[in-house]
Amino acid sequence: MTHHLPEHLVAGYRTFLEKRLPAERERFRELAEAGQHPPTIVIACCDSRAAPETIFNSSHGEIFVVRNVANLVPPYEPDGEYHSTSAALEFAVQALKVEHILILGHSGCGGIHAALSPNADPLSPGDFIGKWMSLLDPVAKAMNGNEQMTSRERHAALERVAIRHSIGNLRTFPMIRDLEAQNKLTIHGAWVDIANGDLWSMDPESGDFERMNFETA
Known part of the structure; x- marks a missing residue:
């Protein structure tokens, strides 16, 4: 055959x-x-090494997954342009009525590298990635301005700062802001280390990332 x-x-x-x-x-x-009736939407990177279904050991129908370069959420801008991530969010929140939104970042993200290297040669003619990663321009510029950090430290830091930045963008969506205020929707952030599988969850109050540890005494 x-x-x-x-x-x-x-x-x-x-x-x-x-x-x-x-x-x-x-x-x-x-x-x-x-x-389908998944309780959670996960916005993850399209990097083939960071699959949410594998990380959370999920079966079919258990999580609603949206993947894009660097797991970014754009701000609320219904301007007639194409907004894949925004459309998926709208569907998950309004049609599926998910209870949780998780932004999942990961180590060694190529999109984050692109955001920190705006003067590098474009990855492809037209450079869609450069345009997409410009969503991070304000925080990437601030990170590049810190001369006390090495390039590796800036990269690792921006992977987590970008999660908080996307969470801020999430809250520009009226539907999300309203449901969160009514305690009908909870927003989460997490970052996974691909090399060792460590998962770091974001404290919603401080914004700090804490490694999840299931070891017992």
């Missing part, structure tokens, strides 16, 4: 058919008939 997909995808699908689908067939049927 001829396949029109890359061989590694074909092999993965075959494994899915032979192993996972039989074990979860009832779950798939339920989702198809009843629709």
Whole structure:
């Protein structure tokens, strides 16, 4: 039989058919008939190493995932332009009525590197990434202005500062601001270290990131 997909995808699908689908067939049927009702939307980076479903060990229908370069949220600007992330937020909040929004950052983010290197050669003709990462211009400029930090320190810091910046942008959406004020919606931030799997959650009061530790004495 001829396949029109890359061989590694074909092999993965075959494994899915032979192993996972039989074990979860009832779950798939339920989702198809009843629709999706995830309690949380996760806005994550499109980096292939930082998959939220893997990090949170989630199955089908359990989290609503939106991925873009550097897990950014733009401000509320219904200006007629294309806003993929904003549209997904609107759907999750108003149609799915999620209870939580999580911005999930990660170590070694290439988009953050681009934000800190505005004078570098564009990654591609037209440079969509440069335009997208300009959302971080105010905080990236402030970070680059700190001469006491090394480039690696600035990169690591901006990965977390960008999460707080996106949370600020989330609150420019009237629907989100109103639901949060009514305690019907909670906003969260987290950052994952790809190398060791450590997850750091953001304290909603201080903005500090604290490593989640499940070790017992």
